[in-house]
Amino acid sequence: SALTASEIREAFLKFFEERAHRRVPSSSLVPANDPTLLFTNAGMVQFKDVFTGRERRDYSRATTSQKCVRAGGKHNDLDNVGYTARHHTFFEMLGNFSFGDYFKADAIAYGWEFVTKTLGLSTERLAITVFNGEDGIPWDEEAFELWVKQGVSRDRIYKLGKKDNFWAMGDTGPCGPCSEIHYHQGDDIPCVEEAAGNKCLGVACDCDRWLEIWNLVFMQFERKEKDAPLIPLPKPSIDTGAGLERIASVVQGKRSNYDTDLFQQLIARVVEISGKPYAQETGASHRVIADHGRAAAFLIADGVQPSNEGRGYVLRRIMRRAIRHGTLLDVDQLFFFKVVDRVIELMGDAYPELRESRPFILKVAEHEEESFRRTLNRGMKMIEDNVARMKQASEKLMSGADVFLLHGTYGFPWDLTQIILKEHGLDADIPGFEEELKKEAERGKGGDLNKEKAIGDIYLKLLEKLGPTEFLGYEGEGHEGEGS
Ligand code: ATP
Ligand code: MG
Ligand code: MG
Numbered sequence: 195s196a197l198t199a200s201e202i203r204e205a206f207l208k209f210f211e212e213r214a215h216r217r218v219p220s221s222s223l224v225p226a227n228d229p230t231l232l233f234t235n236a237g238m239v240q241f242k243d244v245f246t247g248r249e250r251r252d253y254s255r256a257t258t259s260q261k262c263v264r265a266g267g268k269h270n271d272l273d274n275v276g277y278t279a280r281h282h283t284f285f286e287m288l289g290n291f292s293f294g295d296y297f298k299a300d301a302i303a304y305g306w307e308f309v310t311k312t313l314g315l316s317t318e319r320l321a322i323t324v325f326n327g328e329d330g331i332p333w334d335e336e337a338f339e340l341w342v343k344q345g346v347s348r349d350r351i352y353k354l355g356k357k358d359n360f361w362a363m364g365d366t367g368p369c370g371p372c373s374e375i376h377y378h379q380g381d382d383i384p385c386v387e388e389a390a391g392n393k394c395l396g397v398a399c400d401c402d403r404w405l406e407i408w409n410l411v412f413m414q415f416e417r418k419e420k421d422a423p424l425i426p427l428p429k430p431s432i433d434t435g436a437g438l439e440r441i442a443s444v445v446q447g448k449r450s451n452y453d454t455d456l457f458q459q460l461i462a463r464v465v466e467i468s469g470k471p472y473a474q475e476t477g478a479s480h481r482v483i484a485d486h487g488r489a490a491a492f493l494i495a496d497g498v499q500p501s502n503e504g505r506g507y508v509l510r511r512i513m514r515r516a517i518r519h520g521t522l523l524d525v526d527q528l529f530f531f532k533v534v535d536r537v538i539e540l541m542g543d544a545y546p547e548l549r550e551s552r553p554f555i556l557k558v559a560e561h562e563e564e565s566f567r568r569t570l571n572r573g574m575k576m577i578e579d580n581v582a583r584m585k586q587a588s589e590k591l592m593s594g595a596d597v598f599l600l601h602g603t604y605g606f607p608w609d610l611t612q613i614i615l616k617e618h619g620l621d622a623d624i625p626g627f628e629e630e631l632k633k634e635a636e637r638g639k640g641g642d643l644n645k646e647k648a649i650g651d652i653y654l655k656l657l658e659k660l661g662p663t664e665f666l667g668y669e670g671e672g673h674e675g676e677g678s
């Protein structure tokens with residue numbers, strides 16, 4: 195039977211260990227010494243300074259299974275989660291690295307050997323991309339010929355532009371072309387381009403027909419200053435990344451990461467909790483909850499706590515998004531910590547930090563759900579009371595002070611308050627609210643309308659999904675015949 199995800203992880207690390215790579219533990223999801231990066235989002239992050247030569251290690255080859263989160267900043271897959279078969283907020287990136295040691299020829303040979311021999315994937319289903327050349331940077335003929343040398347047929351090697359096949363650390367620093375390994379999952383899978391009346395773009399398409407499983411970056415240039423010409427690096431390096439969940443999916447013959455052993459038991463837990471069966475077509479909420487349960491467990495274990503700014507805010511969004519999807523499955527009791535607990539159970543062997551912080555992780559998850567649900571209920575109650583009073587007094591505008599009270603006492607975003615009022619033919623005095631915010635800022639507490647609006651997004655989306663009536667918890671008012 196097919197390899198489990200744990201077996202694949204181990205097979206990968208062992209494969210590269212046998213080829214003189216040092217097995218290095220995953221670094222924290224909170225990048226060390228890099229306030230500009232929200233979360234670790236690739237295997238190379240912990241080696242940044244090694245690639246630039248600022249830091250030395252006693253090894254020149256490494257292999258890792260790196261915890262990654264892509265839920266903010268440059269790589270933000272949060273909104274994809276639940277709706278593509280391949281994107282997660284939290285995932286594990288397998289990687290092999292050469293710090294000025296081997297280069298393209300070995301990286302390509304290793305990659306092809308692992309995929310076709312160790313994993314036994316059929317070459318029939320594989321395709322390769324190489325850099326096409328753009329902006330005066332030459333096309334990667336060297337990589338093309340090296341893939342051919344491995345036995346890849348020429349018509350299975352596609353040339354793509356900078357967007358997909360050129361990597362740079364930033365405006366300055368090391369950069370270079372890359373090659374991606376793609377796996378064909380089937381042309382009967384729905385395609386976003388075809389749905390829009392266009393042709394499927396094949397390996398370059400955003401659809402799930404061709405799945406990118408591995409990216410091999412060839413760091414061979416350096417840019418000393420922004421927009422300066424590229425100069426060749428004296429000792430080129432290798433950085434690769436393969437998503438464990440995607441590899442597991444193709445190895446296990448599935449078309450979705452969520453059908454692999456990594457997710458099956460988590461989804462089963464969501465089914466248990468909600469009593470709602472799981473199916474590909476209707477399972478977006480199950481997937482979101484499973485995915486976000488993993489992200490929350492790992493982020494909290496690495497010291498992130500829900501808050502209203504920075505990393506903590508992203509965590510809060512992730513958790514509240516999951517809880518919201520719980521309400522879509524009609525779960526009206528605290529449940530998120532139960533999903534998180536299953537994550538700890540399932541992943542605790544590979545990542546002992548989960549077990550070590552289990553009580554803490556569960557507390558944080560439970561607490562966040564309590565406060566989120568309390569906020570929603572209380573804020574809604576206050577708005578309802580206000581609406582009733584305003585209607586009786588024939589008032590049209592909720593005062594800035596009341597909007598401010600809702601905001602301050604119940605953490606209720608002004609934009610949501612306004613939307614709900616509008617459904618009753620009423621409105622809110624937003625300039626008046628801004629005045630109140632300003633007064634608060636003068637009192638030294640700070641207040642930022644834009645930030646509040648951002649926080650409001652999640653409530654808005656909740657409102658969108660549930661519809662105003664359900665969201666407000668109204669009973670028996672014009673529900674008949676709506677059919678949900
Ligand atoms: P995609 O084009 O599918 O969004 P990517 O090109 O953004 O992927 P890379 O930055 O090249 O991905 O990351 C290396 C590998 O990590 C990918 O080949 C893929 O296997 C995996 N990966 C990337 N993003 C995700 C994600 N959000 N969830 C799961 N795996 C991912
Ligand atoms: Mg991406
Ligand atoms: Mg890509």
Ligand code: MG
Pocket residue numbers: 374406409
């Ligand atoms: Mg890629």
